[in-house]
Structures are given as structure tokens and as C-alpha cells.
Amino acid sequence: MARWQPDAPGRLAAAALDLFEEHGYESTTVIEIAERAGLTKSTFFRYFPDKREVLFGGGTVAGLLVEGIASAPPAAGPLDAVAEGLEALGQTFFTVERREFSGRRQAVLNAHTELREREALKRIDLTASMIEALDRRGVPSLTAHVAAKLGSLVWEIAYDRWIDTDNSEDFGPLARRALAEVRAAGAVC
Amino acid sequence: MARWQPDAPGRLAAAALDLFEEHGYESTTVIEIAERAGLTKSTFFRYFPDKREVLFGGGTVAGLLVEGIASAPPAAGPLDAVAEGLEALGQTFFTVERREFSGRRQAVLNAHTELREREALKRIDLTASMIEALDRRGVPSLTAHVAAKLGSLVWEIAYDRWIDTDNSEDFGPLARRALAEVRAAGAVC
DNA sequence: CCAGTGATGGGACTTGGTCTCATCGACCGG
């Protein structure tokens, strides 16, 4: 028999989301999170560098997106390459099982500035990753910057719609549609 | 004779920037900042909600930008309206006197994740302000989103170049040029 | 002379976050 329950980080994240929903982010203590997960403060900080990060565990996202961009057909334009990356993300990360969790998580995020701040940083770092990936495709720097910013916007729009409970479309098609809309809007700027 | 030295927030901000440059952000204490400014921790937190915010005092920026966008000629397209806003900013906020301070401040910001994170949040909030301002001009939502994102990119590029010590051009012209480049890059996405 | 006001100081208190050391079952070689 195992000495410890499995998946400590997962239990911590789940406990945290529950408590944040129940009492709000600021009013719940790291100690409370750890206790609900059957652990202690020490262990919490062993897995997460700070309290906010417990809601940002999935660090594989950037990697998947970058891979997707890299493996787009060489002839594809920069924005199409980003679309390819988003598509890849939709198939491996934004799966149906993750949808409900993502929605709950996002509601908590939107409600607390401290968490929105962390989200903002993640988005910027992600945009930087996209720029790098495009750079490796030979896209000129400025074009890469523009494509990454637009790609980030496409992501936001598609993600919002994907989370929306009235909706049950997969992430991939949503991203494709959002991309087309953004492109059309960009043409009239 | 005045009972207190004038401009407590300004003294705190100056002291903070000095100390951050000397010892780094994390290794300098709020108490140290306050002491160098001839004040106390209590007073520091009376003027700034947290330690990071001491480097983000100029809260008028968003207002100026929004005004500039609002007062652009009605015929101007969304991105041109944003350019108008940036121009306004260049004349009232990004003045020559502020250039050296901005450069020092930016160097500190770039060196510390915690500060980059706050900057990321400010940028997102600013983008939201731009979207609102464009919305009030009757720009359709999606177009406003695209224009705001591109405007934010133009801001970044122009600001970088403005700070660059090899350069001494004013912010307005730099923004104009950056806008043209971004537009050209956008056309090939 | 006196009461009110406003910027500041002082200090207790909570919590996030770091660090170091102790614990203890599992596993492994003999």
C-alpha cells in the first residue's frame, strides 16, 4: 500500500479551486488549501512557487503551441501557422473533459485582480513564445510580432466561446472561425 | 514653515527607484524605501497599495490616451484614432524630461518578474480602455479589439525606441513610424 | 483659548513565502 495518496499537486489544485469558489481567493489561506488536500503548507510550496500558481499548473500549453507552429506546412503564412498551433492545442489540451474545469477556473480568475495579473503575465510570455516560434520559421521580426498579437487575440476569443456553457463546439473549429473574423477585422484597420 | 516635506509620494518613488537600482527589487525593503524618503512604512502604504505600485504612479496615462482617441476626427479609422491618442500622449506625458527616468524605470522592470507581471496587467487594462474608447466611436467590437491590440504593439515598439539612448527623437513621430510599419506587416499576415 | 483637521508615526497582527532539519515507510543489497 502506498505511503501517500497519489497526485499531491492535483489534489492541491482541486482543493484550491473549491475553496476559492466557496470563500473567494483572498479569504482562503494556503494552510486551508493544504489541509483540505490532506497535506501541509510545506508541501504546497514544494509544488507551487506561490499561491496564485496553483491555478496555472498546465505548463505544457506553451510547448504544445510552439510545436504546432513549428510543424505547420512551410508554405503557410505566419498567422496560418499560429492557427495550426491553436488547432494542435485544441486536440491535445482543450479537450471536452477539461472544459468544465476551465470554466470554473476562469470564473475565479476573472473575479480577482491578483489572479488576472498572473494570467496577464502568462499571456505575454506565451506571446513571446509564439514570436520565437515564428522567428524560427524565418518570419521577419515585425511580422512575427503582429501575427503573435493577433494569434493571442484569436486565442482569447476562441477560449471565451469554448468555455461558454451555451456552446459545445470543439476548440479547433472555434479557433478557425475566430481567426477568419480577426483577419476580416484587420483588413479594415 | 511647513510641518512636512512636500510631495511624499514623489520622494517615495524616487527613493524606491534608487534602491531598486542599487540592490535589486527583492532585496530592498519597503521600510528601507520609506526611511530613505524620510518617512515610515505606514506612510508608504498610505500612498501605494503595494510595493510594486511605487513604480507605476502615473495613472493619468490611460485617461490621456482615451481622450486622444475620443478627440480624433470622426472620419479617422480605428487604428488612426489610436495613433492620435498616442500622439497626444507624446505631447503631454512622454516628454523629454521624463525620458531618462523612464529608461531607468524600464531597466528595473525588465529585471524582475514580479514587476513585469504588474506591467502586463497595466498593459491589458490599457488595451481594455482603448477598446472602450473605440467602442464609443462606434467601431464594431471585433475591429476595436484588433485595433487596440495593434495599438498596444505600436506603443511597445515606439516606447522601446524612445527610451533607447542612441535615439533622441520625440515619441509622437516614433509612434507614427511604428504604426506604419505595423500596418505594413499586418497586410502580409 | 479650544476644538477640529490632516498628514504622519507606531506597533500589533495576519499571511505569503523561505529555509532547515526531522520523520518514516519503501526499497535494495547482503
Next chain:
DNA sequence: CCGGTCGATGAGACCAAGTCCCATCACTGG
């Protein structure tokens, strides 16, 4: 069966950020 190592966890001291409440004290107007 035995002893030692390993790896995940616990315990608790410690520091700094941030909150709160109350004291201080010059200035002001009546």
C-alpha cells in the same frame, strides 16, 4: 532478516508584505 539510502512529507522558526487602529502634533478657524 538487517541496515542503509532515498524520497515525499511534516514541523517550526523566521522574514517581509500588507492591514488596522490609535496616537501625535502643527495648523486653522472661531
